[in-house]
Amino acid sequence: MNLTGHSLIAGQTVDGKGKTANGFNPATGQPLEPAYSLLTNAQLQAATSAAKEAFPSFSNLDPETHATFLEAIAENIDAIGGELITRAVQETGLPAARLQGERARTTGQLRLFAGVVRQGDFRGVRIDPAQPGRTPLPRADIRQRQIPLGPVAVFGASNFPLAFSTAGGDTASALAAGCPVVFKAHNAHPGTSELVGHAVTQAVADAGLHPGVFSLVYGPGADIGQALVADPAIKAVGFTGSRNAGTALMRTAAARPEPIPVYAEMSSVNPVFVFEGALRGDVDALAQQYVTSVTGSSGQLCTSPGLLFAPAGEAGDKLAAAVGRAVSASAGQTMLTEGIAASWNTGTEALGSAAGVELIGQGTPGPTENAPAPAIFGTGVEQFTTNDVLHQEIFGAASLVIRYAGIEDLLQAASRIEGQLTATLQLTETDYPEAARLLPVLEQKVGRILVNGWPTGVEVGHAMVHGGPFPATSDSRTTSVGTLAINRFLRPVAYQDLPQELLPEPLQDANPWHLNRRIDGTVVPAAEAPSA
């Protein structure tokens, strides 16, 4: 496909009247063609207006058309073939195998949400039937369902050019909820975004939907982002990125005449707690797993483990030494952008020069540009609890090993950390009593707790939570990965004494959509669909 270098607004290619911007190959530092024309804020309004126009019909789509539409997006992405991976490798420096896996996750998410749309529990049907004979007052017939919030602004993430970009998690859950999406491409991978944008646009057209259901916009990052969040047509925001950018969007959304929800996934250092028992096993293997989790995708994962608490004493010394050997044997991989590599350098310099912090080991730089050598540092729990620098996320392949003297140290340290996406425990059965004391503290801090695994590699399913208290996310009540994410874009509406003819289909007595329904507080499974 020839890339146009333009935004795709409601099915139309739109030449941005602002400046232009190129993607760059971070492995070479060279610009990539074509240059992308950036929209002015005035041009942006065409996308939000179209989304608003598309909302009434899209939000009331029948489940089969709706689900088939999501599946068609997945099919269209698959149909792009190798060109998508090639372009994404050029724009991000990520390995092809990683991007192939990410593509599978992206299409898998869309198909998973298609299943959610067909199954229909997310519609949250509740029926409290009328009780005309109740005393002292009769009870009305009251029925509840969840409806979509309205058009959603989604921001592409630098580190997931597919799974958290154009047709990624936020787009999939918003479209599944029935919300049109205005997608703001990340300027680091504009071509990848355009390829997927055409796939979505084609699916919208093939399904006969209003073209405003999806727009892909390019613009000067912060400017157009603020304009998008401030636009009255936008009713919710999905964002994955830095704490600074995320909190700026939160402020804009809160300051609107009509404030709207922002789902920003921002900053997390994902602590790992190694208990004594875990050191009686294969310490070299444990160290290698840790280093693999730290260095995978050049450490550019939201769930990359930035802290590892290891016991003081001889066994812990062995682990630290093994970590040092493992990281020293690792090589740098190209980072997503020159700017991200520069931030990694600044962050590791600040960490390495903090009082009481030493370098445990460092690998070798990669053979390309922007591929710094992975580094793991060490310190004590006292330094950690007294120096905020040691709590800050360094985006990239860097981590900090913190030596602790006992469970009281761990409890104190855990109570000091900010909100996180994950916390991980490495342990054996003998550690259960101490782990049981730490778990309640961690529950208050994180969205996901793992035992004897590693936090990188987020399963997309029904039970996953990719979220957590601020600053891991702006709203701990939700997740950005997994089917529960659809709830972010819904709100309840009650219907009192509506005649059947005026009730929405999910609430009609005949239950034409075959939904499970909560009747007087108890879920009643849908009757089987009548045989055709």
Add this chain to the structure above:
Amino acid sequence: MNLTGHSLIAGQTVDGKGKTANGFNPATGQPLEPAYSLLTNAQLQAATSAAKEAFPSFSNLDPETHATFLEAIAENIDAIGGELITRAVQETGLPAARLQGERARTTGQLRLFAGVVRQGDFRGVRIDPAQPGRTPLPRADIRQRQIPLGPVAVFGASNFPLAFSTAGGDTASALAAGCPVVFKAHNAHPGTSELVGHAVTQAVADAGLHPGVFSLVYGPGADIGQALVADPAIKAVGFTGSRNAGTALMRTAAARPEPIPVYAEMSSVNPVFVFEGALRGDVDALAQQYVTSVTGSSGQLCTSPGLLFAPAGEAGDKLAAAVGRAVSASAGQTMLTEGIAASWNTGTEALGSAAGVELIGQGTPGPTENAPAPAIFGTGVEQFTTNDVLHQEIFGAASLVIRYAGIEDLLQAASRIEGQLTATLQLTETDYPEAARLLPVLEQKVGRILVNGWPTGVEVGHAMVHGGPFPATSDSRTTSVGTLAINRFLRPVAYQDLPQELLPEPLQDANPWHLNRRIDGTVVPAAEAPSA
């Protein structure tokens, strides 16, 4: 019971070091004894610290102890007997019968939530079992549940001294979720609040819970409210009151180092749309029902109908005339406070003097202080769509009849209104086609849609939504009435590969709490409890 005139912090009476404040009998303007000592902000911290301390144990209570505790609060409130109604009548001017009904709603809410706690679906258990043989990568065992957010600040509402105050809806749903509550009493009914506060405190003690589960605090309204929302121990806020006060709390919560959710129920004018067909019935009865809904509780209900759209032409003229007769026959009732009555006067003067607005009818003032004469005004749809003054809530017995020429007028007017708690349609079968056009517009504006009823009188059940887009509430994704309200105080946490011994009880294979669980996306009902 002798009222102490002091705050109740974690089971202890605390003498406020600030000024004192008395309740007033709004029917006479006379102060009521005792004077209440107001806390300083420094004293407030004892309540929030105790709530924080209480959280770990209270948030992990077994369902039976938890449910029995909620029921005990209800029993203790019932046990106060007539003294509670007498005091509430003195402090609010509301009729005893209304307050008896409100008490039944309050205790009914607590008992309803006890049932929700025993039933357990709110725990949101999802299990995606491990798939060790999956390729290319095995799947971990991932389990999800909803946990409580943390201590909640609840603000008493002036207009519901029982059902939206000390042990009212917000307190009940927060306690049901497992969140300790710091309750800020409304200074207009301090004695009523204290009586109920002792009932809650006694239930906390009798259940053997940490005393920090509940505190009742008195303080200078805005000051202590801001301090409470800013307190780092507080993790969510429930509020019912004015738009100014609610948005001030929203700003404070958003500006915290760790922003928190605010559930503020604020401003609503609850439009009623009368279609042509409805005028072929008993127009006098329709008018009387409207006036009754406008004037009940002196119009001091969040769902009081502030707007009624009536057709232009002869049939509509008859309705307007009937409304005029009905309201002229009505009498004022004592309003909650002198200040609220003064605001009503200001609001009705502004409305009555707006261009194109005329008085349709006015009743007579009540025999007490602060009992202004109910007033209903009339105007045209053009005035309504061009003058924001006509959109503003007047808290009290006042309403505006807006004459419209046809469905296009209604669609235009409905698209102009702000977010509302409710919208009501008065119609017959012949009006269904036009109503079907209006409904999608209303769904985007309101939390509850009624047909041929009146919005006042909010049923407490499983399907109720008492919420809606801003400014009706600060967060349209929730409800403040009904069992869905428990969701406001919960967030999901996932547990990956935890051994059974470390899993929380709701997630253990043995399912000791007999919960329905979503397994691989499909709800599996709890097995029957084993016979004892």
